[in-house]
Amino acid sequence: MTIPSAESGAQQPASVGSAADCRARIEVRSIPGYPVTIGRFLPDAIVAAVADAGAGTVAIVHPAPLARMAESVKALLESGGSNVHLVQVPDGEDAKSLGVLAFLWDVFGQIGLDRTDLVIGLGGGSSTDLAGFAAATWLRGVRVLQLPTTLLAMVDAAVGGKTGINSGAGKNMVGSFHEPVAVIGDLAALDTLPEPELVAGLAEIIKCGFIADPQILTLIERALTDPGLGLDAVLDPAGPLLAELVQRAVRVKAEVVAADLKEASLREILNYGHTFGHAIEKREQYRWRHGEAISVGMVFAAALAAQAGRLDPEVVNRTRRLLAAVGLPTSYPATEQARAELIELMGSDKKTRSGVLRFVILTDRPDIDSSAPAGRGTGPLRTERLAGPSEAALAAAFDAIDSDTENPAAGRHPDGSTAGAERPSS
Numbered sequence: 001m002t003i004p005s006a007e008s009g010a011q012q013p014a015s016v017g018s019a020a021d022c023r024a025r026i027e028v029r030s031i032p033g034y035p036v037t038i039g040r041f042l043p044d045a046i047v048a049a050v051a052d053a054g055a056g057t058v059a060i061v062h063p064a065p066l067a068r069m070a071e072s073v074k075a076l077l078e079s080g081g082s083n084v085h086l087v088q089v090p091d092g093e094d095a096k097s098l099g100v101l102a103f104l105w106d107v108f109g110q111i112g113l114d115r116t117d118l119v120i121g122l123g124g125g126s127s128t129d130l131a132g133f134a135a136a137t138w139l140r141g142v143r144v145l146q147l148p149t150t151l152l153a154m155v156d157a158a159v160g161g162k163t164g165i166n167s168g169a170g171k172n173m174v175g176s177f178h179e180p181v182a183v184i185g186d187l188a189a190l191d192t193l194p195e196p197e198l199v200a201g202l203a204e205i206i207k208c209g210f211i212a213d214p215q216i217l218t219l220i221e222r223a224l225t226d227p228g229l230g231l232d233a234v235l236d237p238a239g240p241l242l243a244e245l246v247q248r249a250v251r252v253k254a255e256v257v258a259a260d261l262k263e264a265s266l267r268e269i270l271n272y273g274h275t276f277g278h279a280i281e282k283r284e285q286y287r288w289r290h291g292e293a294i295s296v297g298m299v300f301a302a303a304l305a306a307q308a309g310r311l312d313p314e315v316v317n318r319t320r321r322l323l324a325a326v327g328l329p330t331s332y333p334a335t336e337q338a339r340a341e342l343i344e345l346m347g348s349d350k351k352t353r354s355g356v357l358r359f360v361i362l363t364d365r366p367d368i369d370s371s372a373p374a375g376r377g378t379g380p381l382r383t384e385r386l387a388g389p390s391e392a393a394l395a396a397a398f399d400a401i402d403s404d405t406e407n408p409a410a411g412r413h414p415d416g417s418t419a420g421a422e423r424p425s426s
């Protein structure tokens with residue numbers, strides 16, 4: 001497989017003109033595989049995917065803010081002869097609980113959802129994670145079609161088959177790998193998405209830039225310094241730039257999950273920034289957006305790599321600069337108590353082995369021998385694992401994200417409030 005990298009060259013530019021004329025179909029080449037369609041105004045793709053599934057009954061799982069969109073999809077599918085049920089679930093992270101999952105099992109039983117039927121996950125990543133896991137567990141597995149409506153879900157959550165809910169032990173602690181029959185990401189859905197949610201989605205796109213497709217970073221950095229473009233162009237769901245960024249991020253994800261669905265090794269790179277990010281989310285009782293927490297997590301991971309002599313500190317600066325420039329947080333108040341709690345929480349990370357913390361890190365060292373003497377990085381960015389970082393290395397990474405340091409975004413949540421602020425309702 002080819003993961004785009006600085007060496008191999010990134011994927012070909014995916015679009016020109018406006019987003020409207022650049023519908024893309026990206027295949028996830030797992031077995032049996034499935035298509036991810038990205039474009040604007042895709043009702044025909046939804047009708048075709050449901051027709052292909054040949055399902056008699058369809059359960060559309062969605063949160064309240066997506067009720068009107070769910071009604072539209074219902075009407076569309078009913079006109080094609082499907083028997084459609086709308087199933088409303090709590091919004092945001094509240095959906096990812098055992099109680100809500102059990103509610104879905106009850107509803108599926110009441111509507112007689114059988115093994116020939118279909119679950120549709122409509123919404124952001126919290127809805128698609130829940131719907132996917134409900135489908136994975138009902139009757140030991142029924143099919144799911146994912147219709148992501150946030151930027152983050154389009155580029156990440158809806159693709160790749162990771163489904164699940166949270167438990168008392170932490171984020172996504174219960175779940176399964178259950179691939180969708182198709183993913184349809186309609187960029188027009190993003191027209192109503194509040195800007196902080198768009199920005200949160202950019203965090204996962206930028207993650208793909210650092211781990212695999214550096215052209216993503218270049219495109220965003222160039223746009224931000226171009227007076228004719230700026231952040232508005234990056235975030236415009238009708239513009240060509242966001243369409244290209246989405247397609248590039250989906251290509252990275254598609255290639256990685258096709259090669260390693262169950263995260264034996266390679267797939268861990270999609271978890272870049274997540275060891276620390278998930279710990280923030282849990283500590284903040286899920287009041288931070290996922291993308292925001294992962295943003296701080298990427299600065300933490302970059303600082304860890306620099307401290308370990310694997311990465312030029314300039315990459316830490318670039319990481320922080322880029323994330324801050326798009327409006328993502330890059331710091332977190334790292335008091336002594338917070339440090340101890342976050343280290344404890346990171347122990348629940350799924351990459352931990354025998355109690356030893358393992359981080360996905362970036363390296364620009366030309367060698368793969370971590371005992372080699374540190375020098376300035378000269379190579380393209382690659383990913384590797386850092387297991388069992390020393391207390392000193394962790395302390396340095398905490399210092400790098402501590403809001404009391406010189407970091408200009410110190411302690412500020414992107415909404416202007418302090419860390420841990422309530423999410424604005426949309």
Ligand SMILES: NC(=O)c1ccc[n+]([C@@H]2O[C@H](COP(=O)([O-])OP(=O)(O)OC[C@H]3O[C@@H](n4cnc5c(N)ncnc54)[C@H](O)[C@@H]3O)[C@@H](O)[C@H]2O)c1
Pocket residue numbers: 063065066091092093096123124125126127129149150151152153156157158159160161162163172189190191192193194197200289290291426
């Ligand atoms: N399975 C995976 O591989 C994977 C990958 C990344 C993230 N995730 C998970 O995804 C979740 C985060 O997803 P998210 O960032 O999409 O958050 P989310 O699902 O909580 O959605 C964010 C908010 O946007 C609203 N919304 C959704 N679509 C809208 C639209 N078109 N217009 C207006 N409002 C809209 C939602 O109702 C919600 O209030 C986390 O639980 C994270 O763990 C999973």
Ligand SMILES: O=C(O)C(=O)C[C@@H](O)[C@H](O)[C@H](O)COP(=O)(O)O
Pocket residue numbers: 156160162171172173204263267268270271274350
């Ligand atoms: O698809 C993956 O693999 C990822 O790690 C993508 C992440 O962005 C995503 O947040 C995922 O849900 C994290 O999974 P987890 O296994 O760390 O819970």
Ligand SMILES: [Zn+2]
Pocket residue numbers: 156204274290294
């Ligand atoms: Zn994520």
